[in-house]
Amino acid sequence: MTSMSELLQHLINGITLGAMYSIMxxxxxxxxxxxxxxxxxYGQLFMFSAYTFLFLYSFFGGxxxxxAAITLxxxxxxxxxxxxTLVEPIQxxxxxxxxxxxxxxxxxxxxxxNIALIAWGAIYRGIPYYFKxxxxxxxxxxxxxxxxxxxxxxxxxxxxxxxxxKTKIGLAMRAVSQNRKAAALMGIDTNKVYMFTFGLSTxxxxxxxxxxxxxxxxxxxxxxxxxxxAFAVTLLGGIGSMEGAIISGFILGxxxxxxxxxxxxxxxxxxxxxxIIIILVFFPRGIYGMLRRERK
Amino acid sequence: xxxxxxxxxxxxxxxxxxxxxxxxxxxxxxDGEVVSVIGPNGAGKTSLLNAISGIxxxxxxxxxxxxxxxxxxxxxYIVRKGIVHVPEGREIFPELTVIENLLLGAxxxxxxKEIERNLQKVYELFPVLKTRKKQKAGTLxxxxxxxxxxxxxxxxxxxxxxxxxxxxGLSPIxxxxxxxxxxxxNKDGTxxxxxxxNVHYSLALAHxxxxxxxxxxxxxxxxxxxxxxxxxxxxxxGV
Numbered sequence: 316m317t318s319m320s321e322l323l324q325h326l327i328n329g330i331t332l333g334a335m336y337s338i339m340x341x342x343x344x345x346x347x348x349x350x351x352x353x354x355x356x357y358g359q360l361f362m363f364s365a366y367t368f369l370f371l372y373s374f375f376g377g378x379x380x381x382x383a384a385i386t387l388x389x390x391x392x393x394x395x396x397x398x399x400t401l402v403e404p405i406q407x408x409x410x411x412x413x414x415x416x417x418x419x420x421x422x423x424x425x426x427x428x429n430i431a432l433i434a435w436g437a438i439y440r441g442i443p444y445y446f447k448x449x450x451x452x453x454x455x456x457x458x459x460x461x462x463x464x465x466x467x468x469x470x471x472x473x474x475x476x477x478x479x480x481k482t483k484i485g486l487a488m489r490a491v492s493q494n495r496k497a498a499a500l501m502g503i504d505t506n507k508v509y510m511f512t513f514g515l516s517t518x519x520x521x522x523x524x525x526x527x528x529x530x531x532x533x534x535x536x537x538x539x540x541x542x543x544x545a546f547a548v549t550l551l552g553g554i555g556s557m558e559g560a561i562i563s564g565f566i567l568g569x570x571x572x573x574x575x576x577x578x579x580x581x582x583x584x585x586x587x588x589x590x591i592i593i594i595l596v597f598f599p600r601g602i603y604g605m606l607r608r609e610r611k
Numbered sequence: 612x613x614x615x616x617x618x619x620x621x622x623x624x625x626x627x628x629x630x631x632x633x634x635x636x637x638x639x640x641x642d643g644e645v646v647s648v649i650g651p652n653g654a655g656k657t658s659l660l661n662a663i664s665g666i667x668x669x670x671x672x673x674x675x676x677x678x679x680x681x682x683x684x685x686x687x688y689i690v691r692k693g694i695v696h697v698p699e700g701r702e703i704f705p706e707l708t709v710i711e712n713l714l715l716g717a718x719x720x721x722x723x724k725e726i727e728r729n730l731q732k733v734y735e736l737f738p739v740l741k742t743r744k745k746q747k748a749g750t751l752x753x754x755x756x757x758x759x760x761x762x763x764x765x766x767x768x769x770x771x772x773x774x775x776x777x778x779x780g781l782s783p784i785x786x787x788x789x790x791x792x793x794x795x796x797n798k799d800g801t802x803x804x805x806x807x808x809n810v811h812y813s814l815a816l817a818h819x820x821x822x823x824x825x826x827x828x829x830x831x832x833x834x835x836x837x838x839x840x841x842x843x844x845x846x847x848x849g850v
Binding site: 483486487489490493494496497498499500501502503504505 | 664666685686687690691695696698702703704705706707711714715716718719763767
């Protein structure tokens with residue numbers, strides 16, 4: 316393989332991985348941007364949804380659409396329930412709710428991780444592939460799975476963008492994010508908007524959990540590193556910025572697969588976080604700040 | 612004779628934590644009126660509007676809107692009933708466009724034709740908003756933001772508009788225009804409860820007015836007669 320086509324190959328792999336990071340980053344940044352809540356159970360919800368999907372996938376005899384549809388529905392509802400039970404009561408009781416809410420999400424993450432350890436044990440589980448086969452153009456090879464992941468991810472990102480920017484509930488979400496009181500004065504039920512946002516965010520991470528299984532096997536602690544990456548993507552993008560999260564997701568994916576390909580797979584996480592640190596030192600508000608030509 | 616009572620606040624007390632902000636406040640607004648509440652900074656004028664629109668709970672007393680008790684209801688229910696609060700400091704959505712701000716004002720409406728009609732109506736009232744409709748609201752001037760805030764409040768066809776300090780931060784020419792517009796809105800059939808520090812203009816405009824000091828109603832009467840009341844002249848008009 317020539318080095319040029321090798322580079323292209325890593326780029327393609329990186330773009331697939333990046334699409335997943337984008338989805339996770341968008342989900343994470345959505346609830347921060349709109350509710351100012353940092354959900355540190357995000358990685359564990361990712362892990363849990365992967366197990367859920369795995370169960371449903373075998374239940375339906377290896378049929379992707381129904382398993383994914385049910386997983387997404389479950390996690391959309393679970394996200395709404397979490398908002399109602401873990402976030403809303405704390406927000407109602409104190410104006411300084413951000414740290415208590417943060418702690419309650421960290422706590423939830425620990426509980427989920429331990430349940431997973433007890434229920435499924437510290438074993439790697441996975442699915443070898445959804446669709447067998449590889450697409451080849453000259454020396455480039457893209458598995459059908461990666462192509463599938465990429466298409467579903469891009470559609471999901473477009474769908475999410477559409478919901479936030481072109482629908483009535485999306486307009487309400489953007490209004491609530493800028494001024495909760497004024498939004499309530501417009502007749503918006505802000506609690507409902509928060510629940511919907513949390514549900515959407517959790518459904519996004521569940522989609523990432525369902526899609527990633529052939530690339531990344533599932534084990535109870537897979538959530539911690541993935542959650543950390545979702546947070547990193549969010550920070551790199553400029554916290555609260557959807558566009559930023561999408562771009563930074565792709566940057567992270569590409570950096571990781573190029574590092575894995577040309578240097579060593581051991582350096583992947585280090586390279587990813589180094590890249591994040593460097594960008595943040597120069598642009599503390601991340602990609603979003605970069606696009607807005609942050610001045611000092 | 613008076614029209615029927617639209618809004619009746621009876622003996623309400625309101626607290627911020629331990630701080631007693633409104634003391635046994637009562638006030639009536641008849642259908643079709645402009646009622647002003649004047650008083651110094653910190654008298655509780657904004658708290659009174661917050662209590663009516665459901666943003667802040669009251670500790671005791673009651674608020675009735677057309678024979679229906681509304682205290683204790685969340686703000687989004689109260690908006691649906693036709694009571695719209697145009698808050699102090701405009702509180703527009705700066706990152707959204709002018710038209711998005713206006714559409715949010717019509718959030719409770721379902722009928723697209725009605726929304727379109729209301730849009731044309733507020734464009735007629737504030738032509739500058741039409742020319743700025745694609746602009747982000749945060750880029751508007753202070754006066755334009757105030758117009759947007761009122762226009763947004765009108766988008767749901769309110770029966771009664773609660774307007775908090777609309778003249779704040781505006782130049783004298785803009786203030787006089789603004790009061791003319793408020794008068795026009797009232798002539799079109801919207802009842803108005805106006806909280807203002809600009810005593811002269813708001814008393815001249817109001818059918819009736821209340822003076823709120825330290826959380827208590829100390830004086831009430833017809834707007835124009837209060838304008839000539841000895842106490843008001845001395846304390847508020849400096850004559």
